[in-house]
Amino acid sequence: MSKKEHMLSLAGLLARHVSLFRCPVCGMAMNLANERSLSCTSGHLFDLSRDGYVHLMPNAKPGKYDKELFAARKLINGSGYFNGLLEELFAVIAEHFGPEPAAPLSVLDAGCGEGSHLSALQAHLESRLHRDVIAVGADLSKPGVRTAAKGNPRALWCVADLARSPFQDESFDVITNILSPSNYGEFRRLLANGGMLAKVVPGPEYLRELRQFLYGRQARRDKDPERTAALFAEHFPDMEERRVRYETLLDPRHLEAMLRMTPLSWHAPEEQVRRLLAQSSFRMTFDFYILWGKHFIK
Known part of the structure; x- marks a missing residue:
């Protein structure tokens, strides 16, 4: 073409x-x-843009995430390390939306990054539900959205701020929010009647070995998932949740990409980073909570 x-x-x-x-x-x-x-x-x-996305964020300022970070995320996401999470997320969504060939399913990934998760979700749901999926990815980061648009021309990609969302009321059947900040007021505005929000947050053991290797006893945990769940339930009272935890051996070729894709390494001691990159193998824990709920318009 x-x-x-x-x-x-x-x-x-x-x-x-x-x-x-x-x-x-x-x-x-x-x-x-x-x-x-x-x-x-x-x-x-x-x-x-020539790369296939629309910039809908006036007066945008350069972000702290660069194209190298998104290239690293694309490599890690494409290497299967998040498949265990995505399979559970696919199942959660598919349980609530049956095959309706005449009715496309509209999906927004809020905080889509470099687009791998939304692209996988679009392909999976179309195959499983036998219906078209209108996939829309939005993120604050121009380098991330540019990478996403180059990788999947079948989705709509835009640089956008969810605090001033460029979408009409009740536009989406599904909103996914994967390891990204939320704006629950906007999510409720954007969801169609009976639409679903599915949010993924890190569990307490997420990348535990990486944290401990880099920071030892000073390793900080992510925000308490229980507090996140409580806030989610304030806006979606019928909230359900599922924990997804698994361990996998990280290919040594992917250690540097794993470091690049997460802010964990930004303040790590240089000596510890060098020691980590010298490892011949590294076992990593992936730990998540999937929170989901439906929105009904009164």
Whole structure:
């Protein structure tokens, strides 16, 4: 496919689903203009980039996550280390949405990063439910979204701030929020009646061995998942949860990528980082809680 054909394909995808969007500046509805821009009735214009995403975050500032970090995450995600989590997440969502070939399922990954999880979710749900999946990924990071768009042209990708979300009310059947901050007020606004929020938070043993190797007794735990669950339940009172924990042997070739993809290494002693990279093998614990609940409009 030529570059022009690729852009036309992306513009067609955007045109078919332009009703999902609203202007992040004024909140007005959006339309496709000139086959490569989103425009609202007030004249605010947002171009479709050559890489296949739309930047819907006015006055954005450079983030602390760079393209090397997202390249590392893409390598780790593509190497299967998160498959145990994703399989459980797929099952949770599929349990609540049956096959309806005539009705596409709209899915937003809020905090999509480099897009691997949403791309896997789109493919899995289409195969399992035998229905089209309208996949939308949003993240604050331009390098992450650019990587995502290059990897999957079948999804809609945008740089966006969930505090000023560029989507219409009741637009999504499913919102996923994987190891990323939440905005529950926006999630409730964006979910259709009967829609589901599925949030993944780290469990107390997540990357335990990495923390202990780098920081020893000073290793800090992530936020208490019980507090996160309590906050989730305030907004989704029918909350359910499932713990997913497994151990795996990390390929030595992936140690550096694992370090790059997580902020854990940012303040680690250099000597400990060097010692870690010299390991011939390294066993790692992956520990998560999946929290989910449905939203019903009264």
